[in-house]
Amino acid sequence: IYEVKDNVAVVRINDPTSKVNTLSRHMQAEMVEVMNEIWGNAAVKSAVLISRKPGCFIAGADIKYHTHTHSLTSLSQEGQKIFDQVEKSPIPIVAAINGSCLGGGLEFAIACQYRIATKSKKTILGTPEVMLGLLPGAGGTQRLPKMVGLPAAFDMMLTGRNIRPDKAKKMGLVHQLVDPLGPGLKSPEERTIEYLEEVAVDFAKGLAGKKVTMEKKKGLVQKIQDFVMGLPPVRKQIYKTVHSKVMKQSKGLYPAPLKIIECVQTGIEKGNAAGYLTESQNFGKLAMTSESRALIGLYHGQVTCKKNHFGKPERDVKKLAVLGAGLMGAGIAQVTIDKGVATILKDTTEEGLARGHQQVYKGLNDKTKKKSLTTFERDGIMSLLSGQLDYRDFENADMVIEAVFEDLSIKHKVVKEVEAVIPPHCIFATNTSALPIKDIAAASKRPEKVIGMHYFSPVDKMQLLEIITTNKTSKDTTASAVAVGLKQGKVIIVVGDGPGFYTTRCLAPMLAEAVRALQEGVGPKKLDSLTTGFGFPVGAATLADEVGIDVAAHVAEDLGKAFGTRFGGGNVEVLKMMVQKGFKGRKSGKGCYVYGAKSKEKKVNSGAEDILKSFKLTAPPAVSADEDIQYRLVSRFVNEAVLCLQEGILPDPVQGDIGAVFGLGFPPCLGGPFRFVDSHGADKLVQKMKRFEEAYGNQFTPCQLLLDHAKDSSKRFHK
């Protein structure tokens, strides 16, 4: 398992059962064994720790098999113990990092005496535990602040952000960087790992012979920072600031960040022993919280939704055409060329095309500013985009995605025009947020090639793609659409056809309820704070402005026709009137709020308030407490989601949760509507809904599946 080269023990980590190395119990035991052997070998003067997997050092710990606070605390303590031995190693240990070095992997690396990382694009360092509702439980909360300073350590652990190699060197997380190599006598990946090992062995020898020092040279700024951090009142102020910042951002709904602050503070102020104890206990506690379960559930769901469950499509999409260079069309084009697929962006006017082209360019250029792309890579990617006003080259397209105006007759016209020029194998995808796909497909000569691809705005930022199949859509068409979506980096749910599909259908009743609340005199700001207080990242009023009041009005009217009074609540006329007055949301500068000069404080649009006043409703006091308003909004969302599952629009609760969280911003700490029903209790939810039903009627009638779950508490959406 290890090899001695020139008195340097080289330990090569390679988990044969997985594509990545994880710190499983088995691997931990093996590591202890190997390390003890090395420490007992007099010929070994130093050691190198390296992974044999290209693109992965150690990607984290494995917590699957633990179900009790107690056992999780002891898992954390075991980790702490091993890394403590590594830290106190009698011989220097060099961690040679290529690929992801995350969570437990990073904690291992920072326990070593020296760290060398490759500058590969795949090399990332970080502590993503907080995103799973956990904390770095193997000494991370104790070692990181000492290594990179308090502010940087908090930033890493509280955001979970990935640190790129250059930044890691700058902040003192690694000592040396090694350039990735190109082709030589072996493949670049293989040779780069070999080279990293050679360099690491040299440094290990240098460290053993005291020719290389472990100390990092500290700049003046660093020295000043260290001095300032040495002052207890300064530290106290930092804890306070960080705490209040976390509270402000998380509304206190996420326990992990607060526990992380507690661990760091205990370690620094009360010493190592207390710090380690707090860390392991908090780790055990956090792992049992519903928030952590929800976040881990989302993580696994996301992994599932990043796979193609429909098999390999018969043909790869090598050329894609996008119709309509609006916000959506240009966004779709951007994420497509970004992955190396030639794309035609067609619009009907030169102005529209120029705007879309500029949007794509800006999206890519922003990446060059962040240095994740060079200007040459940007230019190379842009060269894949062909902006045009005609149907030239459509005979070579493998897939067309239309993103034209949401109007059935326009969509029908487009289907006919496009089908006249595309080859027989070409798939026709429609990006609509509410129109049923089968209605659009009605104009098609080949409905088996028609599919819905519902992107979310802004396309380059929003991860979700909702794919909608009709009963005529062929399996290969679906497989191809999923393959394209995955290439574009999307998390994908595949749902059945119907008005509003899944996502829009869940959002519409919630927005209707929001309009009702506004009519009842809850101001936009109050409404926003109630929804964000429940965990939604964006408040309901702001969300309406972002989506566009005109779009909301359109959808509310369409779905209202399809589903009847159940989708009622707020008066659609409110939205229509706002659109009439030009209050279309952020894009028109006015919606519920006024957008304009860069003032920090968002101002409520008094024009919208006047409209609301003219549609004023009296709030029934029995169901208008703050918490009631929150549950009125959420229960309509959740009930509609459960109904989608009951009706078979949704294939399973996992995709329902992923769609709601990634597409609509359902509170991640609740894990999605289905996990929320499980953790909150279907019976409790049904009780609340019954109360609302009395006041408002059928909009709050729980669906049958929800009632079933309420009746039998052993029924759960997630096992």
Add this chain to the structure above:
Amino acid sequence: MLTTNQSSYDLFCFILQRSKKEKCTFHFHNTTVNIFVAKSKKTLAKPGVKNIVLVDGVRTPFLQSGTIYADLMPHDLARAALQGLLNRTGLPKDAVDYIVYGTVIQEVKTSNVAREAALGAGFSDKTPAHTVTMACISSNQAMTTAVGLIAAGQCDAVVAGGVEFMSDVPIRHSRRMRKTMLSLNKAKTLGARLSLLGSIRLAHLAPELPAVAEFSTAETMGHSADRLAAAFGVSRLEQDEFALRSHTLAKKAQDSGLLSDVISFKVPGKDIVSKDNGIRPSTMEQMAKLKPAFIKPHGTVTAANSSFLTDGASAVLIMSEEKALAMGYKPKAYLRDFVYVSQDPKDQLLLGPTYATPKVLEKSGLTLNDIDVFEFHEAFAGQIMANLKAMESDWFAQTYMGRKTKVGAPPMEKFNSWGGSLSLGHPFAATGCRLVTTVAHRLQKEGGQYGLVAACAAGGQGHAMVIEAYPQ
């Protein structure tokens, strides 16, 4: 080797058994006889295609930048090479149909340096001249442009060459400052001018320096060379050894007067210069002491195993064979097939020779064994060693070049045996002509029929040319 007193019948049998077609040296009664065993092809002359010849080639001494040439301008050096060529060949000035010259770092005042130098060198003002640029293979491009002009029947006698002057490079104002200065020209009122002047900040005064770096990747060439050496597992020791070899061979060639392409140049205000000044054979111990120059602290490319910044110019006279003979010249060599290649400027920046060599050999219908003289441009010792390893690798040939087998590495006894860019110096755009002239001279001196020139260049480009000895 065979020795004395073998019958000619034995000798004949011996020759027939040799599968490799190479030069064999036989010793008969203390006299050495070189017998050339049949090559794949006796000549590369093709029916219906004009023979194009190298009449002669010269260069100024190559000097480390910042030394004796420091106060000149690029066209001064170019002029010296052109005048030297006229003197050497005795060519009537109006016999030249066209002049093509290469340069890399341009002096903005003489952007068509070919024309400025030609006028000053006393060529007829009726002879047109243009400048080409293709990084380190600029003068190769100048020569092949000349070959093209002659082959197309448009010219009969063309002068090609290249110049590089690193003692002075254009250092610019920052973009912001330039913009302000250009707007200042257009400003009509005093107020507008003052407000523009007022907008200048201290940071705008920071100058922009040219770097020997790829524009597309922003990586310096030395950095790329270090990564290339690492990719092919070339050790520091191998690189130092190769650099030492280059300096040792260059010194020997200089001392034995083999570098006859060098002309003497009276530098205005200074002495006559007649020797390259960068040749400095050192010891392995001294070289081992140097720290890496680009990748610190664990890199392997150092100042001692890289080519240094050099000032210099070169020129060659290229003619159709008929014209050369008609004018009474005895040409030195035929310029035959050539290729240009290009590949990934990031990870394969300096692998031009590896890609170009098999391609040009195939074009000529030759094999590596047919080549008697190799002249490769030595940008870095690590780059040369990496190329040699790549050419020796079947895996590399199959995986990256789409070839069935490797082309093979040149035997070292035929390789750069009069030194190379590492020791003689490397004025970017002047090196190509030096390589071609050296091949011609080595073919004459060492005997042999075919020579091969290969070079890498910034931008991930490369070049190779086959040169055939002119019958003596």
